[in-house]
Structures are given as C-alpha cells and as structure tokens.
Amino acid sequence: MDWTLVWKAIVSLAGFGILLGAILAVASRRFHVETDPRVAEILEALPGSNCGACGLPGCEAAAEAVAKGEAPVNVCRAGGPDVTVAVGRIMGLEVEVGVAQVAHIHCRGGKSLSPPRAFYQGVNSCRAAHLLGGGKACPFGCLGLQDCADVCPVSAIAFDEEGIRRVNVRKCTGCGLCADVCPRDLIQMVPVTAKVFVRCKSRYTGKKATSVCRVACIGCRRCEKACPADAIRVDDGFASIDYDKCTNCGDCAAVCPTDSIQVWVERSGHPEGGEFVVPEKKRRPRREEGGREKPGAREEAPPQEDGEPS
Amino acid sequence: MNEAWRYFLLFFGASVVANILLIRFIALCPFFGVSTSLETSLGMSISVIFVMTMATSVSWIAWNYVLKPLGVGEFLYIPSFILIIASLVQFVEMVIKKTSPPLYRAMGIYLPLITTNCAVLAAATESVKPGFFTKLNIAYHYGFPEALVYTIGVAVGFSLVLILFAAMRERLEMAPIPKFFRGVPIAFITAALFSLAFMGFAGMFNL
Numbered sequence: 001m002d003w004t005l006v007w008k009a010i011v012s013l014a015g016f017g018i019l020l021g022a023i024l025a026v027a028s029r030r031f032h033v034e035t036d037p038r039v040a041e042i043l044e045a046l047p048g049s050n051c052g053a054c055g056l057p058g059c060e061a062a063a064e065a066v067a068k069g070e071a072p073v074n075v076c077r078a079g080g081p082d083v084t085v086a087v088g089r090i091m092g093l094e095v096e097v098g099v100a101q102v103a104h105i106h107c108r109g110g111k112s113l114s115p116p117r118a119f120y121q122g123v124n125s126c127r128a129a130h131l132l133g134g135g136k137a138c139p140f141g142c143l144g145l146q147d148c149a150d151v152c153p154v155s156a157i158a159f160d161e162e163g164i165r166r167v168n169v170r171k172c173t174g175c176g177l178c179a180d181v182c183p184r185d186l187i188q189m190v191p192v193t194a195k196v197f198v199r200c201k202s203r204y205t206g207k208k209a210t211s212v213c214r215v216a217c218i219g220c221r222r223c224e225k226a227c228p229a230d231a232i233r234v235d236d237g238f239a240s241i242d243y244d245k246c247t248n249c250g251d252c253a254a255v256c257p258t259d260s261i262q263v264w265v266e267r268s269g270h271p272e273g274g275e276f277v278v279p280e281k282k283r284r285p286r287r288e289e290g291g292r293e294k295p296g297a298r299e300e301a302p303p304q305e306d307g308e309p310s
Numbered sequence: 311m312n313e314a315w316r317y318f319l320l321f322f323g324a325s326v327v328a329n330i331l332l333i334r335f336i337a338l339c340p341f342f343g344v345s346t347s348l349e350t351s352l353g354m355s356i357s358v359i360f361v362m363t364m365a366t367s368v369s370w371i372a373w374n375y376v377l378k379p380l381g382v383g384e385f386l387y388i389p390s391f392i393l394i395i396a397s398l399v400q401f402v403e404m405v406i407k408k409t410s411p412p413l414y415r416a417m418g419i420y421l422p423l424i425t426t427n428c429a430v431l432a433a434a435t436e437s438v439k440p441g442f443f444t445k446l447n448i449a450y451h452y453g454f455p456e457a458l459v460y461t462i463g464v465a466v467g468f469s470l471v472l473i474l475f476a477a478m479r480e481r482l483e484m485a486p487i488p489k490f491f492r493g494v495p496i497a498f499i500t501a502a503l504f505s506l507a508f509m510g511f512a513g514m515f516n517l
Contacts, residue, residue, distance in 0.1 A: 009382045016372070016390050020397035027401050031408035123484050 036067045038090055045086040046076055051153035053077045053175035066091065077101075078153070078175035099191040101174040103156075103167045106186045107142035108199040108262070108276070110162020114138045114213035130183035137212040140202045142186055148178035170273040195248040196241060198223075199276070200260040203237035210258060217260040223252035254279045317459050324463030327514055330429050331471045332505040337429030341472060342497060344420075351476035355469030357420040359462070362433050364402065365395045366461035369434035370454060383438075391434050399425040433464040475504065 042063035050058040054075045056065055065071035066087060073088040080100040088094065120135030122128055126147040129135070134143045142164040149157040149165065156171035157178060167178075169192070179187040186201055198217060202209045205219035217238040224234050231245035232252050239252070239261065253261040259278045266274040330336050344354045369391050377383030377390060403421045406414045424430060437457035452460060479497055487496050 005382065008380045009386055012376055012380055012382055013386060013390060013393075016376075016393050020393060024397055024400055024404075027404050031404040033407050121486065124486055125484060128484075 038067045039063045041090045042066050042087055045083055045090060047079045047083065047173065049078065049153045051078050051175050051177060053177050078173040080174060099193055101189040102169050102172040102192050103174065103176070103178050103187050104190045104197055105142060105165050105167055106188060106199055106201045107164055109138055109141045109213035109215055110160065110164045112162065113215050114141055127183045138202060138216065140184060141213060147181050148187060151177040151181050153177070168272050191243050194243045194246065195264045196246060196250055196253055196261065197264065198239045198241055198261050201238050205237045215258055215260050218258055220257060222255045222257065223261060226251045226255040250279050254281055320456060320459050321463040324460050325467030325470065327511045329467045329471060329508050330432065330464050331468060332508040336432045337427055337468065340423065340427060341475065342494065345472055345476040345479055348473065348476045348480055351472045353416055354420050355472055357417045357424055358427070358429065358468055359465040361399060361402070361421070361424045362430050362461050362465040363458065365398055365430050366434045366437050366457055368394055368398055370438060370457045373438040387435060387438070391431055395430055395434065396425050429464070429468055433461045437461055475501065
C-alpha cells in the first residue's frame with residue numbers, strides 16, 4: 001500500500017479545510033454586519049408565512065421596518081393581537097389591542113340557488129371571468145374560481161357544498177389579501193365576534209334580485225326596521241351591518257324574507273368551526289310562490305317593526 | 311478552427327446542446343423548486359451564474375495546482391470541491407452582506423441554496439474532467455479560459471431553461487388543467503416535452 005498517497009490525501013484535504021476555515025473566520029470578523037438584535041426577536045414573533053399583507057416583502061422586511069421604527073408594532077395583520085402584543089413587548093411598548101378580524105364572503109348563492117346562465121370555460125380566475133360577466137346568473141355573486149383561495153397564505157378558503165367560496169374561520173388569520181383580490185368586492189374583513197352576516201351584495205332589488213338568485217337581498221329594509229341597535233343599513237340595494245353597533249341579536253335574520261341574512265353558530269365538532277343557520281322566523285312563514293302577505297300573519301310581527309314610524 | 315469560433319462552440323455546446331437541466335438532468339430540484347414564479351427564477355439564475363463562475367475558477371486552480379500535482383485528485387476531487395464551493399459561497403455571502411445590502415437582498419436567499427446545488431459541483435467537475443458526466447471519454451484538459459467559458463455556458467443554459475420553464479409554469483397556473491395534473495405533475499410532463507425539444511440540438515456538431 002502506498003502510504004505517501006494516503007498522507008498526501010490527508011494533508012491536502014486537511015490543508016484545504018484549515019485554510020478555508022481560517023479565511024471564513026477572518027472574513028466573519030472583517031465583514032461583520034451590526035444588526036439590531038430585536039430584528040431576530042421580532043422575526044421570531046411574527047407568523048413567518050411571508051404573506052405580504054403588511055405591504056412589505058416578507059416577514060424579515062417587516063421585522064426590520066419595525067425595529068427601525070418605520071412600521072408600527074401592529075404591522076402584522078395576519079398575526080392578530082397576539083403577535084402585536086409580542087412585538088410590542090420586544091419594542092418596549094404597551095399595546096392595547098382591538099378585536100381580531102376574519103374574512104367573510106358576502107354571497108351564499110351557489111349552484112342550486114343562483115343557476116348558471118352560461119358555461120364559463122375561460123381562464124380559471126375570477127378577475128378574468130368578471131370581465132366577461134362570468135357564467136353566473138347573478139352579476140354580483142361569488143364566481144367560485146381560484147383567486148381568493150390562491151392568494152390565501154394559510155389555505156383558509158375552500159368551496160362549500162354549493163360550489164362557492166367559503167372562509168374557514170378557524171384557519172383565517174385576517175390578513176385581508178383575499179378582500180383585495182376579489183373582483184366583485186364580496187369579501188369584507190369583519191371582527192371575529194361578528195355572528196350575523198348579510199350574505200349577499202346584490203344591487204338588484206325586489207323581484208329582479210330574486211329572479212337571479214333565490215337567496216338574494218332584495219333591499220326590502222325589514223332588517224333596518226327590525227334592528228334594535230340601528231346597526232344595519234340598506235344602501236345601494238343591499239343591507240350591510242355596522243359591526244361597531246351590532247349586538248349579534250339576530251333580529252334582522254329573523255325578519256329577512258329571503259334568508260340572505262344568516263347567523264353563524266359555532267359547533268365544536270364541525271370541521272369549519274360552525275355553520276350558518278337561519279333563525280326561527282318571528283313573522284309569517286316564507287312567502288310561497290310570490291303570493292301576497294296574509295293579513296293574519298302580520299300580527300306576529302316583532303314590536304320593533306310596529307313601533308317604527310314609516 | 312480559429313479560437314473565437316472554438317470558444318463559441320464550447321459555450322453553445324455547454325449551454326444548449328448538452329443542457330445541464332434538460333439533457334443531463336442535473337440540478338432538477340431547483341428546476342422544480344424555484345420555477346414557480348418568473349421573479350424568483352430570475353434571482354436564482356443570476357445567483358447561479360455568479361456562483362458557478364466563481365466556484366469553477368477556484369476549483370480549477372485547486373485541481374491544477376494542488377490536487378493534480380499531488381496525484382490525489384482522482385479520488386479527492388468531490389470532497390475538496392464540495393469544501394471549496396461551500397466555503398466560497400459562505401464567504402461571498404458575507405462580503406455581499408457587508409458591501410452591498412441591495413444585492414444581498416436580491417440574491418441572499420438563493421446563495422445558501424446554491425451551496426448544495428449539484429449543478430455547481432457538476433460544472434466544476436466537468437471543467438477539470440471534461441466529459442465526466444456525459445461519459446464521452448474525452449482525454450482533454452481545459453485551460454483556464456476554456457474552463458471559464460464552459461462554466462458560464464453551463465450556467466447560462468441553466469438560467470435560460472429555468473426562466474423559460476418558470477414563464478411556462480406561470481401560464482400553466484391559469485390553464486384549465488384536469489385536477490389530477492395540477493401543480494407538479496403537469497410541470498413534470500411539460501419538462502419532459504421541453505427536454506424532447508432540446509434533444510433536437512443533439513449531434514449538431516462535435517467538439
């Protein structure tokens with residue numbers, strides 16, 4: 001056996017190792033960059049999904065901006081109050097937190113409720129489909145294609161049984177990216193405490209609205225009158241709830257003639273954390289086949305409706 | 311054959327005819343990992359060109375002045391090249407971080423990735439042992455300029471295909487693809503067709 005070759009191999013490889021190690025050791029001193037230790041701490045506290053909802057390129061940039069004081073400690077919309085508190089502690093600030101937000105999609109008109117009027121086969125994107133009007137009968141409803149689910153950094157948006165999009169509130173971090181991307185402006189960021197939702201944004205009113213979707217908001221203003229907290233307003237053909245005032249009483253859902261207002265009920269066993277239900281109607285049963293109201297049913301109307309000057 | 315023409319053929323052969331990704335199937339993990347968006351593939355490409363050129367220069371020197379004279383190159387080239395390339399990338403990362411923060415922000419996240427990139431090792435190995443991966447048995451030793459041209463050729467070929475493929479994958483995202491083929495499966499199929507197209511260059515010339 002040629003021992004000189006073995007020695008040569010050992011010496012050359014060890015030589016490389018020692019030489020390169022020495023160079024790296026010197027370089028790490030020479031080229032040392034002073035970094036704010038808080039950057040690493042903040043980065044640790046941030047969710048790290050690099051969703052970009054803060055408007056900065058990734059969590060590292062956000063951490064740097066916060067440490068430099070260029071961004072507020074509540075920079076992370078996705079992380080919610082916990083992250084804000086943690087970042088605030090690192091920066092030495094006491095933080096008062098608001099309520100965390102989640103996305104809500106204001107449409108429940110799926111396949112069976114708002115039947116397609118055309119078969120859309122174009123680019124698989126709501127923004128593209130919206131330009132052509134989409135395949136759906138309702139020109140304001142959820143197209144159920146890819147866009148919001150694609151931008152969601154935590155995969156919280158799935159289909160519901162009706163083929164439209166639904167936010168899984170357990171996963172949603174409230175980053176708001178989907179709200180920015182929806183071409184029909186159906187997604188709103190609502191406080192997690194919100195339980196009552198107007199699940200329609202149809203600008204059509206009355207019969208025109210129900211002709212394209214059975215559960216459309218027809219702009220009848222019954223909910224406006226039923227609301228004890230003055231939190232719901234019908235504007236531009238559809239009702240919308242001011243969650244600063246809403247008390248989650250559900251009175252509006254109880255008077256809604258088309259069931260477009262629904263109440264979210266948490267169910268511990270449910271995969272999405274709960275489901276939308278229509279509360280028991282306080283008035284007459286739902287109007288059958290567009291028939292006129294029956295005078296007898298009107299006596300059961302809630303007191304709010306009667307007390308309101310018309 | 312004059313010099314300039316020979317260098318051109320070397321470059322063209324390394325970048326297109328024997329493309330590292332599509333003909334030799336080296337460095338497939340960045341090919342599928344980084345090709346999801348055009349922007350990241352551009353950043354990766356520039357970093358690869360930069361690191362590959364530097365790695366080959368240093369490896370060539372190590373081979374010709376240390377490993378070959380000592381007679382240990384034949385069995386030590388892989389560990390020593392890995393050692394050299396890994397240290398080099400670390401070193402370059404430190405220098406860039408200090409001297410040019412914007413460049414670091416653009417290339418920084420790709421540099422550690424490239425440390426373990428087999429294409430860089432392949433280019434370094436091939437430029438000291440030509441024909442090693444294609445099994446051509448060419449008894450020919452590249453001089454320093456030739457090794458450099460060869461490496462830049464390999465890196466440009468890598469970048470070219472990576473960028474083309476990323477552009478194609480961005481289109482695929484939007485295309486109505488059957489559910490089972492979405493994402494990586496369709497990317498593999500596309501890569502195969504791509505590879506077939508590049509096979510058309512095979513045998514264009516011999517060097």
